[in-house]
Amino acid sequence: MNEEYKNKWISQLKKGTLPFIVLSVLSRNTYYGYDLINEIKKLTDIVIAEGTLYPLLVRLKNENLVSYSWVEQESGIPRKYYQITEEGKDTLNAMKDYWTYINTTIQSI
């Protein structure tokens, strides 16, 4: 078993799965970045580095798949709450379809 290759592979696999997972989670609820990391870790055991998530959220925002609004806290740093857009929902559905297709394909080999 090539453990090192496997880890590198998982990192590459994340390039496809992370945007999908983030959009999925945001289709259920609004979250702010720091919280998303913890929520996804709790939900999936997948650890997303901050240096991965924040740029990813910026990209999703630039693509109009999510929007955000700053929410002041009674105490502490203000939070940037992200929500999925209609375009984000439609794109997520297309991603779901493709995922189902690729999963079926892989299982069949």
Next chain:
Amino acid sequence: MNEEYKNKWISQLKKGTLPFIVLSVLSRNTYYGYDLINEIKKLTDIVIAEGTLYPLLVRLKNENLVSYSWVEQESGIPRKYYQITEEGKDTLNAMKDYWTYINTTIQSI
């Protein structure tokens, strides 16, 4: 629907799925590169560019997940037939486990 983003996403998803698919296909049979492209297209409808596959095979070889042997043809250009190694089989199994896990996780969100 953000079609352009979806296509970019599929390209990123391939960074995880292609090595997995190639190893899976090679776990059933030996193939040469050019043939693998056609075989995978037939099996999965997924089109792999030559500029993607050849470097990928080089990487899998460098990681000892596959080996190859040149086979002269009665006519035509000699073919580099690839076969999966024992280390490749074990790593593929670990990849299968991870895939099952990530698929289950994604379905559950």
Next chain:
DNA sequence: TAAAATACATTGTTATACTATGTAATTTGT
């Protein structure tokens, strides 16, 4: 006999995960 297909390969471009680092406020532990 020109065009398409077979079969290998590399270079340059673009995209993205991850580590390291930075800022600033707040909370916790001692």
Next chain:
DNA sequence: ACAAATTACATAGTATAACAATGTATTTTA
């Protein structure tokens, strides 16, 4: 009371990989 940890944002640099474009050489097809 004060140092350390946590919360919450963010960016710069590095490594990796898909893909288009291009290249070489042989063989088959129209």
